[in-house]
Amino acid sequence: MKKSRAILESNLIQVLDQTELRKFKDKVEDISDKLLANHDMxxxxxxxxxxxxxxxxxxxxxxxxxxxxxxxxxxxxVIEPEEFFHQSEIDDARQFSEHTQSIDQTTEYPIVIENVSVLGNSAYQIVLDIKDINKLLNSGILYYDPELQRETTMVKRQNIVIKQPTIVMKNVEEIAKHMIEGTLVPTNLVLNAMPRTATHGDELIFDAKKRTLTITNGTKIAIVDGMHRITGGQNALTVDPELSFNFSIILTNYNKKRAQQYQAQLAKATPISKVRIQELEANRLSDTVVQILKEESELKGRISSKSRPFIEHGELVAYSVLSDTIDEEFDLQKRIDAEDVGEYLTDFFNYLIGKNEEEFITNAQKVNKDSLINSNVMFIGYIALARVMFEKGIKARKIGSFLEQIDFSRSNPIWKEIKLLDEKGRVDNKIYNSDKVKKSLKEIFESINFDGDKVEI
Structure with a gap:
């Protein structure tokens, strides 16, 4: 393959979701009929x-x-076959029949690995050849999970936004070259057997006497660290299919949150964005609240792992802005507190974005040129407002009437007075580290009249 199977799978799933192709019965039936008639699928x-x-x-x-x-x-x-498959692979696939399928290029369960060392609870050291890793990928056992990666790249094509692993092709080509020439320095890959994916029982079974590890039926394994090296290995195999190179692998069996925390530890040794490290660690109760928002609110898919969101990609707010401000504003002592606040903020942002869809979704870029309503920094104010409403027992749906009291236009002189905007009307990035400016912004939202009388700010 030219690009990795993991990237293709991720792109394909997202395209199916975002184009809603499955809802077009005639197109789905046409695809099904063709694949059945021509390839016995x-x-x-x-x-x-x-x-x-x-x-x-x-x-x-x-x-x-x-x-x-x-x-x-x-x-x-982003799913164009020629971007992922060599012509020889395309030709081979077009000769495929389900009835004559060969399993030479794939792996079947159970998978037994020998000479395994125990590193700790649910963590093992194993060795796999690049050809075996490639078979795991081809079989769909090994896959790419965007939520476990250090960095992802947002790619927009024809109004479809796709999350891809951040791959530097120059590095991939260099890895492939070293692997072919036998000069690649051995390093650890990190993979994670995802809990609750096994058909029955545990995903991994270790035999201490034989030092064998069995990967059981149905188990899915996510790539935590090593995307470049695996992709480089796949590229090297297209040049020399008989190439042999052993990778040392740390194989864990953690839940997604713990796997993310493991990635965060790795991230501290390898430079990536501080925001992504914070997101992966998720070691504060405010992070628990943001995870709820990511999964259940209108902010799903709109929270950026970067320090500044890309509004052109549909992102609205940085993870760090949400997590840090929630931590500052809400008194979170126990997990139940985080659940309560998460539930309230889910309703809050659902009403905020749902009632202002044009400003936050359909016309966000254009609106942002003249207004701060969907600006990253405004979420500091929104959370401050939500905290006051939460403490006063005001229902989240009341937010619409309160926001009418604020003039979000960039021409509103108050934004320059509190030094939120510079002299050219741009958000001064220094404000994210300025307690004084953030305090002034919060006070604006906290000074809203909650008794019904409209007070222009």
């Missing part, structure tokens, strides 16, 4: 019904064929 409908589970299970040739048909129907270029 059965239950294609099942792929549309549950792409997150079924796509990783596809044989590499089935994946190419399914991807090709979806690309024909959507035209979204």
């Amino acid at each position: 059965t239950n294609v409908q099942g792929i549309f019904n549950n792409p997150e589970e079924r796509i990783p299970e596809l044989d590499i040739r089935e994946l190419m064929l399914f991807c090709e048909q979806v690309y024909f129907k959507t035209g979204v270029d």
